Amino acid sequence: MSKVHILDHPLIQHKLTFIRDKNTGSKEFRELVEELSMLMAYEVTRSLPLEDYVVETPVATAKTRVIAGKKLGIIPILRAGLGMVNGMLRLVPAAKVGHIGLYRDPETLQPVEYYAKLPSDIAERDLIVVDPMLATGGSAVAAIDYLKRMGATSIRFVCLIAAPEGVAKLHGAHPEVEIYAAALDECLNDHAYIVPGLGDAGDRLFGTK
Ligand code: PRP
Ligand code: URA
Numbered sequence: 001m002s003k004v005h006i007l008d009h010p011l012i013q014h015k016l017t018f019i020r021d022k023n024t025g026s027k028e029f030r031e032l033v034e035e036l037s038m039l040m041a042y043e044v045t046r047s048l049p050l051e052d053y054v055v056e057t058p059v060a061t062a063k064t065r066v067i068a069g070k071k072l073g074i075i076p077i078l079r080a081g082l083g084m085v086n087g088m089l090r091l092v093p094a095a096k097v098g099h100i101g102l103y104r105d106p107e108t109l110q111p112v113e114y115y116a117k118l119p120s121d122i123a124e125r126d127l128i129v130v131d132p133m134l135a136t137g138g139s140a141v142a143a144i145d146y147l148k149r150m151g152a153t154s155i156r157f158v159c160l161i162a163a164p165e166g167v168a169k170l171h172g173a174h175p176e177v178e179i180y181a182a183a184l185d186e187c188l189n190d191h192a193y194i195v196p197g198l199g200d201a202g203d204r205l206f207g208t209k
Contacts, residue, residue, distance in 0.1 A: 004167055004179045007043045012036060016160065016182045020198045026207040030083060033132065033205065036160060036182060037087025044128060044158055044180050045072075045092065070154060071095070073125035077102055077143050078115060080201040084130040084158070098122065100143045104135075109192050111142040123151035132201040134162040134181065136192050137169030144174050160201075161185055163194045 018024055019032045051068035054061060072095040074088050075081075085097055101115030119125065127147060134140055134157070144155055155177050157170065162181040165188055170179060185194050193199070203209055 003171060003175070003177065004162070004181065004184065005043070006184055007040055007180060007182050009039060009043065012039050012043075012182050015039075019160070019204075020196065022199065024204075026204060029204050033083040033160070034087040037084040037130065037158075038090045039087075040158055040180060040182065041088045041091040041128075044156055047178075048126070070124055070126045071121075073098055073119055073122055073127045075100060075118070075127055075129045075143070075147065077129065077131040077139055079103075080133065080205055081129075081131040083132065083201070083205040084160075088128065088130065088158075095128075096125070098127075100146060102139045102142055104139055104192075106191075109136055109138060111139045113142065113146070116146065118147075118150055122147065123153060125152075126154045127152050127156070129155060129157045130159070131157075132160040132205075133194060133197070134159040134166035134170065134179070135188060135194050136163075137166035137173075140166065140170050141173045144170075144177060148174075156180065161194055161197055163188050163197075 015032050015036050019029055049068045050065040053064050053066040072092050074095050075098045076085050078101040096119040098118035102111045102113050105112050140157055157177050158180045160182050162184050187195050189195050
């Protein structure tokens with residue numbers, strides 16, 4: 001589990017508490033998910049490489065640095081991943097956004113793919129796959145399988161809450177993918193919901209049942 005980063009910044013932990021609360025309504029839930037995603041983007045991009053750069057300030061020449069290497073791509077897993085896109089874009093506004101539509105069949109718990117639209121140059125981008133919940137790991141593995149089939153070579157996975165089962169499955173299938181989460185919860189229940197979790201992330205974001 002060496003590739004799992006639990007982001008324990010106090011602001012992240014504070015906001016996470018309130019999205020877990022069953023009394024938090026959709027409006028506040030959406031706002032908090034956006035704020036959390038922005039804070040997480042700050043941590044997730046910490047490992048981006050820098051290169052030397054020179055600028056003229058009004059006073060003198062400054063030998064400074066800028067982000068080097070590949071451009072970024074943000075890939076939400078629909079629907080719930082959509083809630084994390086705007087927060088990420090606030091820190092990396094030039095990133096392109098690709099979408100992968102998957103839902104988890106409630107009976108089989110297997111991911112069912114229904115949509116995909118990706119930037120044409122994903123092979124040249126560092127991709128950040130976003131989905132609030134990593135439960136069994138089936139959706140994350142299917143999304144990353146698909147991205148790799150489409151040529152992706154650099155992928156990070158960001159979620160709000162992970163279950164140990166999902167981390168193990170994702171790590172087993174894609175060991176090089178770094179996983180970032182605000183919390184690693186206890187387990188899954190009989191319906192494969194994360195315990196204690198926050199319930200159904202998509203329903204809470206969009207006010208559906
Ligand atoms: C949720 C969540 C993940 C998936 C996690 O989506 O947003 O995509 O479940 O479960 P897993 O790790 O066991 O695959 P859901 O399938 O409910 O679809 P939605 O986003 O449209 O609500
Ligand atoms: N999907 C969710 O939205 N929540 C869970 O706890 C598990 C899967």
